[in-house]
Amino acid sequence: MRRRTIPLVVATALAAVTLAGCGGSDSGDNAKADAKTACDLLDRMGTLHLSSKRDSSYYEFGAAVTLAQGAAERDSQYKPLREALERASNAMQQKYDAHNPITRDGIAKAKDLCADL
Numbered sequence: 001m002r003r004r005t006i007p008l009v010v011a012t013a014l015a016a017v018t019l020a021g022c023g024g025s026d027s028g029d030n031a032k033a034d035a036k037t038a039c040d041l042l043d044r045m046g047t048l049h050l051s052s053k054r055d056s057s058y059y060e061f062g063a064a065v066t067l068a069q070g071a072a073e074r075d076s077q078y079k080p081l082r083e084a085l086e087r088a089s090n091a092m093q094q095k096y097d098a099h100n101p102i103t104r105d106g107i108a109k110a111k112d113l114c115a116d117l
Helices: 002-020 028-045 056-074 076-095 101-115
Strands: none
Touching (some): 028 076, 028 101, 056 076
């Protein structure tokens, strides 16, 4: 079961490294760009599948969570997006099931928030 969380951890680490290299500016433009990219990834990922290590949606989801976290750190208006994706991610990791109600609802809420960006 533990092997399933490794790709999410790797994707999160890669996104964090990418965010760290974005420079020292903490402007709202960077936060907005991170939030928009997170939303774009949610749109692109389609259905999230935990069972397949090679499914790109799993990596896209991990990157979206990390980008939302970065956006919320720069600008508090993106905290609801971060919270929705963190809740979805935590539930998926705890239950080893991408289709549990908490994960599904968290992703749906995040997509609703994205529609307002």
